Amino acid sequence: MSQAAGTLKRIEKPVTDHAYINHPAGFGCPWCASPNVTLSGTDFTFGGDFIGQKTSCDDCAEKWETIYTLSGYGS
8 A cells, every 4th residue: 555645546456366365464455564364254155167255454444355276186
């Protein structure tokens, strides 16, 4: 998030998918890089080849959807 003249400006997608997945803390906000994020426990979006989970930052209050894709399975 950038700040100019006391107002906050939302950036649509501030980091690449690769940077989001490889956050130094293991998982972090794509806007402010805080590791203090909350994943919804039961609020999922199901698609043909993905599952989305509502995610929010406890520090800057941004909200987004973390998307998981199936690359295989194990037994």
